[in-house]
Amino acid sequence: MAAPITVHRLTPVGGRRVTVRVQGIDQILGVAYDDADVLEFLRRAGLPDAARLLDDTEWVEWTGNRPHEWD
Numbered sequence: 001m002a003a004p005i006t007v008h009r010l011t012p013v014g015g016r017r018v019t020v021r022v023q024g025i026d027q028i029l030g031v032a033y034d035d036a037d038v039l040e041f042l043r044r045a046g047l048p049d050a051a052r053l054l055d056d057t058e059w060v061e062w063t064g065n066r067p068h069e070w071d
Contacts, residue, residue, distance in 0.1 A: 007038060009064020010071070020045055029034060034070050 006026070008017040015031040018041050021051035029041035035054065053059040055067065062068075 003059055003061040005053070005060045006044065007032065007060060007062045007067075010069070014070075016065070016070070032070075035068055 006019045006020045010016055015033045017031050018029045019026040032038045039050050
């Protein structure tokens, strides 16, 4: 099974879209410009201890760029 949270590749203007899959449908949480943004999106989605999930491949999939890359 794929991870329910995806941090997508960098956009041409910077930032990475963050989505969460709920009941088979991807919902956009926002565009993150650093790890703190991702953590805030996940906190708002009900995952208050999200920091421990960022490198857990069962929870978060980083696509297109290396994890934590924000250039």
